[in-house]
Amino acid sequence: MSIVESPVATGNVLVVDDNARARQSIVDVLEMLGHRGSACSGGHEALQRLDSDEFDAVVTDLQMPGMDGLELVQQIRRRDADIPIVMVTAHGSVSTAVEAMRFGAADYLEKPLNADRLEEVIHRVLESAASGDRATVSTPGETGQVAMIGESRAMRQVRQRIAQVAPTDETVLIIGESGVGKELVARTIHESSRRAGRALISLNCPVLSAHLMESELFGHTRGAFTSADSSRVGRFELAEQGTILLDEISEIDLALQAKLLRVLQERCYERVGSSETIEADVRVLATSNRDLPGEVTAGRFRRDLYYRLAVVPIELPPLRSRRDDIPLLVDYFLQQTASRLERPVNCLQPAALDLLVRHDWPGNVRELENIVTRACVLATDGQISTDDLGSWLHAESAEETCETHESPVGVKLDEMERRLISATLEHYDGHREKTAAALGISPRTLSNKLRSYGLAPRAKTFARAI
Structure with a gap:
């Protein structure tokens, strides 16, 4: 069993199981992998721990007395929309896995637990959370909860294309820079389609190796490779009669691209280690921020x-090319933030709005949302001025990037993010909850980013036998 070295993939994990030996075994493995593991015996205790402590992920058994795993997932989702949840089940059927993921689980594990599989799943869900990925699945019945903000010609064309393609089963490629809202478009297409009552299963392609990617997409049989102690249902099978979203598809290995092509052409595939052909009634959506x-x-x-x-490409414009939409987006984010913080809606002074409109937004809509949220948290009198925006935006750099349509030369986006997090944390004297609120992210995401940039101590690795 290999040890995960990436600091992004370590975190504080809450383990929920009514069997004392089982939950301690999981905690032991997690600590051996460099995570911090905490355990509780049931759903009600888990909710209390989540309310009082900060966790990066939850691993919960399915069958427990009182509150079972599915009910616990629903209760957690009402409190926190982002925290990754991994379901542990002894039944491992497609119906059980789909049901767990529809309720908001990011992945599932089969009993008896395999240490390599536990390592793989926890590593992936923590990395996905740290990168800002949202829920893995769109729960049936959520139609209408997404918002496509903008009245520019470019956005009207995007909405028209979505309306045209959504009722069909055609494959859609969604192209655009990071932060423009590609996942939002994918969710809108799914929720406007005849498959809206089924699951939207997504897979973040960059976080998986070629070997793991094939197993995740198509599943595997027991004994297919060294750590395959049990059969595994793949994402295509989980998405049956629904939709699969392949996020950043350009990162898929060339050899696996050939197998994916076959699924698109022939609508069938085989699990790794099996010769049995499985038919696929799945709609495929894909995103890419690269020039394919x-x-x-x-x-x-x-x-x-x-x-x-x-077949039907949808290209999302960067925010800098639709500046007329920025006031509408700002107003939307002001309303959303006020509701979340339970405060009156802040008023943005004209000079401050002008500053936002002229900024080049290398992080696109996601960056704008974070800036507006931060400004709302910092504003003291209900008014947001250029002073409230402070060092986050500068008129000089905004004018420069407006003319060049490029991000600041020599400063990478991850370095800009690191500086921003460090400065905000210093502003709040190291208070993580206030820092996370100012940045418009969850405390868990902040913790992962702090570890990623070496701004927080890593979890200690314990040399403990399994």
Whole structure:
């Protein structure tokens, strides 16, 4: 069993199981992998711990007396929309896995637990949470809860294209820079389709190796490889009669691209280690922030797969190219933040709004949302001025990027984020909850980012036998 080295993939994990030996075994493995493990014996105790302590993920058994695992997932989701939840089940059927993921679980594990599989799943869900990924699945019945804000010509064209393609079963490729809202478009397409009553299963392609990606997509049989102690249901099978979202599809290995092409062409696949062909009634949506034609030319992406994916392409414009939408987005985020903070809606002074409109927004809509949230938290009199925006935005740099349509030269986005987090944490004297609120992220996401940038101590690794 390998030890995960990435600091992003370590965290504080709450284990919920009514069996004392089982939950302690999971905690032991987690600590051996460098995580901090805490345990409780039931759902009600778990909710109390989540209200009082900060956790990065939850691992819960399915069958427990009183509150079972599915009910616990629902209760957690009402409190926290983002925390990754992993369901442990002895039954491992497709119906059980789909039901758990529909209620908001990020993944599932089968009993008896395999240490390598536990390591793999926890590592992935923590990395996905740290990268800002949202829920893995769109629960049936959530239609209408998403918002496509903007009245610019570009956004009207996007909404028109969504309306045209959503009722069909055609594959859609959603293209755009990071932070423009590609996942939002995918959710809107799914929730406006005939498959809205089924699951939307997503997979974040960059966080998986080629070997793990194939198993995640298509599943595997027991004994298919060294750590395959039991059969595994893949994402395509979980998404049966629903929709699968392949996020940042350009990161898929070339060999696996050929197998994905076959699914799109023939609507069938085999689990790893099996010769049994499984038919796939699944709609495929894919996103990419890369220039895929350029990747094809460079030999990193299959031309035939690109054409299969781009049956109906939807290109989302960067925020800097639709500045007229910024006031509408600002107003929406002001309303949302006021509701979340249970405060009156802040008023943005004209000069401050002008500053926001002129900024180049390398992080696009996600960056704008964070800035507006931060300004609302920091404002003391209900008015947001240019002073409240402070060092986050500068008129000079905004004018420069407006003219060049490029991000600041020599400063990478992750370095800008690191500086921003460090300065905000210093402003609040190290208070993580206030810092997270100012940045518009959850405390758990903040903790993961602090570990990622070396701004917080890592969890201690224990050399403990399993």
